[in-house]
Amino acid sequence: xxxxxxxxxxxxxxxxxxxxxxxxxxxxxxxxxxxxxxxxxxxxxxxxxxxxxxxxxxxxxxxxxxxxxxxxxxxxxxxxxxxxxxxxxxxxxxxxxxxxxxxxxxxxxxxxxxxxxxxxxxxxxxxxxxxxxxxxxxxxxxxxxxx
Amino acid sequence: xxxxxxxxxxxxxxxxxxxxxxxxxxxxxxxxxxxxxxxxxxxxxxxxxxxxxxxxxxxxxxxxxxxxxxxxxxxxxxxxxxxxxxxxxxxxxxxxxxxxxxxxxxxxxxxxxxxxxxxxxxxxxxxxxxxxxxxxxxxxxxxxxxxxxxxxxxxxxxxxxxxxxxxxxxxxxxxxxxxxxxxxxxxxxxxxxxxxxxxxxxxxxxxxxxxxxxxxxxxxxxxxxxxxxxxxxxxxxxxxxxxxxxxxxxxxxxxxxxxxxxxxxxxxxxxxxxxxxxxxxxxxxxxxxxxxxxxxxxxxxxxxxxxxxxxxxxxxxxxxxxxxxxxxxxxxxxxxxxxxxxxxxxxxxxxxxxxxxxxxxxxxxxxxxxxxxxxxxxxxxxxxxxxxxxxxxxxxxxxxxxxxxxxxxxxxxxxxxxxxxxxxxxxxxxxxxxxxxxxxxxxxxxxx
Numbered sequence: 001x002x003x004x005x006x007x008x009x010x011x012x013x014x015x016x017x018x019x020x021x022x023x024x025x026x027x028x029x030x031x032x033x034x035x036x037x038x039x040x041x042x043x044x045x046x047x048x049x050x051x052x053x054x055x056x057x058x059x060x061x062x063x064x065x066x067x068x069x070x071x072x073x074x075x076x077x078x079x080x081x082x083x084x085x086x087x088x089x090x091x092x093x094x095x096x097x098x099x100x101x102x103x104x105x106x107x108x109x110x111x112x113x114x115x116x117x118x119x120x121x122x123x124x125x126x127x128x129x130x131x132x133x134x135x136x137x138x139x140x141x142x143x144x145x146x147x
Numbered sequence: 148x149x150x151x152x153x154x155x156x157x158x159x160x161x162x163x164x165x166x167x168x169x170x171x172x173x174x175x176x177x178x179x180x181x182x183x184x185x186x187x188x189x190x191x192x193x194x195x196x197x198x199x200x201x202x203x204x205x206x207x208x209x210x211x212x213x214x215x216x217x218x219x220x221x222x223x224x225x226x227x228x229x230x231x232x233x234x235x236x237x238x239x240x241x242x243x244x245x246x247x248x249x250x251x252x253x254x255x256x257x258x259x260x261x262x263x264x265x266x267x268x269x270x271x272x273x274x275x276x277x278x279x280x281x282x283x284x285x286x287x288x289x290x291x292x293x294x295x296x297x298x299x300x301x302x303x304x305x306x307x308x309x310x311x312x313x314x315x316x317x318x319x320x321x322x323x324x325x326x327x328x329x330x331x332x333x334x335x336x337x338x339x340x341x342x343x344x345x346x347x348x349x350x351x352x353x354x355x356x357x358x359x360x361x362x363x364x365x366x367x368x369x370x371x372x373x374x375x376x377x378x379x380x381x382x383x384x385x386x387x388x389x390x391x392x393x394x395x396x397x398x399x400x401x402x403x404x405x406x407x408x409x410x411x412x413x414x415x416x417x418x419x420x421x422x423x424x425x426x427x428x429x430x431x432x433x434x435x436x437x438x439x440x441x442x443x444x445x446x447x448x449x450x451x452x453x454x455x456x457x458x459x460x461x462x463x464x465x466x467x468x469x470x471x472x473x474x475x476x477x478x479x480x481x482x483x484x485x486x487x488x489x490x491x492x493x494x495x496x497x498x499x500x501x502x503x504x505x506x507x508x509x510x511x512x513x514x515x516x517x518x519x520x521x522x523x524x525x526x527x528x529x530x531x532x533x534x535x536x537x538x539x540x541x542x543x544x545x546x547x548x549x550x551x552x553x554x555x556x557x558x559x560x561x562x563x564x565x566x567x568x569x570x571x572x573x574x575x576x577x578x579x580x581x582x583x584x585x586x587x588x589x590x591x592x593x594x595x
Binding site for chain 2: 009024026028029032033035036037047048066067068069070071072073074075078079082083096097098099101102103105106108109110
């Protein structure tokens with residue numbers, strides 16, 4: 001078991017299985033088809049992301065460096081949260097980017113019944129250590145346990 | 148309250164300031180809004196933007212100074228119902244945009260070839276909210292009924308911010324163009340955040356709004372033996388620098404030192420590729436883009452990383468693109484050009500190239516159904532030129548549609564579509580070819 005200290009972007013605690021993207025998550029490319037066609041698992045549709053393509057994102061502890069791509073990214077994340085198809089939490093090794101930050105803040109401020117803890121700045125070591133299906137525990141203070 | 152502080156290890160950490168208060172300073176008026184004195188909805192708008200800004204160490208909320216805004220959401224996608232509900236809250240509470248705005252292209256155009264099944268799905272499932280959403284946009288402050296394009300900054304459209312103006316735009320290709328080519332100041336805002344900035348009239352001051360945030364952390368040396376393909380060069384740089392700011396040297400050799408129509412068109416396509424293949428919000432081209440022309444290498448941060456791009460590197464990037472068609476050698480059924488929307492001179496250039504290519508091949512019509520997309524305003528100008536009839540004679544269809552919105556569904560995904568847009572390649576199953584290869588496909592029915 002290893003612990004990593006990050007910064008709380010959206011508060012909350014959760015335990016979930018890890019899903020790891022070593023490259024940037026293209027939010028629109030990853031979520032659009034899932035949201036459009038009622039895929040409750042939110043299967044990743046981004047052909048350029050070999051780590052995630054075809055894998056379930058909903059309910060997973062999504063571990064990633066940053067998000068990339070279209071500026072619809074934040075609203076796509078907001079919609080995923082509103083439709084209850086969001087990852088269990090999002091854990092960024094880098095300081096959060098503006099699109100992911102928008103999605104996390106919009107969901108936290110405007111959706112009263114949805115929680116998606118978001119922690120950033122966990123460091124490169126976090127992303128090197130964590131592997132798919134490891135158990136992740138997110139604490140309120142931004143500490144992330146990887147088991 | 149907390150603020151982000153960048154530590155020596157490059158990571159942000161939570162810190163409270165000495166008084167335990169917020170590091171983002173609000174004026175009395177802004178604080179009153181946050182306290183709910185102008186209603187709960189506007190308080191939430193302020194809270195959203197303040198929290199968003201605090202994450203990036205914003206010190207204040209600064210006025211939006213551009214005449215118009217630009218929004219990324221132009222499509223009545225059923226999947227975005229939560230967005231429309233949020234917009235209804237703004238409208239019902241009287242919190243409309245303080246600026247008029249343009250929006251990204253419409254997702255549907257009857258002129259674009261589609262099957263009966265595609266039409267049925269587009270109209271009854273995917274974009275069934277289109278009409279209602281356009282009504283929402285009109286109520287919120289749309290510039291005019293046809294202000295739908297991703298290239299709002301073109302002269303024909305009229306949403307062209309001036310150097311130094313502060314924007315609350317989204318649309319990655321428009322933001323990177325406004326910052327880099329026009330010298331305006333805008334962060335890579337997400338949809339909804341864009342609108343909230345102009346509802347409030349303020350945006351958090353951080354990142355690309357600040358002098359420090361506009362400094363380059365990469366120096367990119369272009370050392371190719373011929374003019375690099377805009378979409379390929381942009382893709383290579385985007386994938387390398389991700390969200391950082393590149394300072395590009397050696398490109399003025401191919402583009403010149405004046406921002407004429409040809410250079411602006413090149414930079415439009417180049418920038419869109421940097422933004423979609425990475426997350427670039429600003430680039431500087433030495434001796435060409437306004438800040439680089441004025442300040443040169445003073446824009447470089449200390450210890451800027453170096454990326455050299457030569458012919459082999461561009462070839463490596465090109466060959467790295469996955470082709471996800473089931474049958475890789477199948478004949479394309481459609482060609483989309485214009486993501487982002489084409490400029491007037493691009494439409495004219497392509498008309499000339501097609502006429503010449505078809506004449507050489509002994510044909511009069513293109514070999515693959517082809518759609519050129521541009522803004523309604525640019526298409527109107529193009530129709531006034533003799534080239535419109537010439538292009539029509541080649542069989543090419545012109546449209547204001549968003550190719551990306553057309554492609555993003557299981558039916559279109561199965562279609563073998565070709566394009567020279569790296570943005571379209573990134574987000575859909577469309578296959579990328581260089582402009583020269585596209586020309587061959589259209590005029591000869593294949594590439595050598």
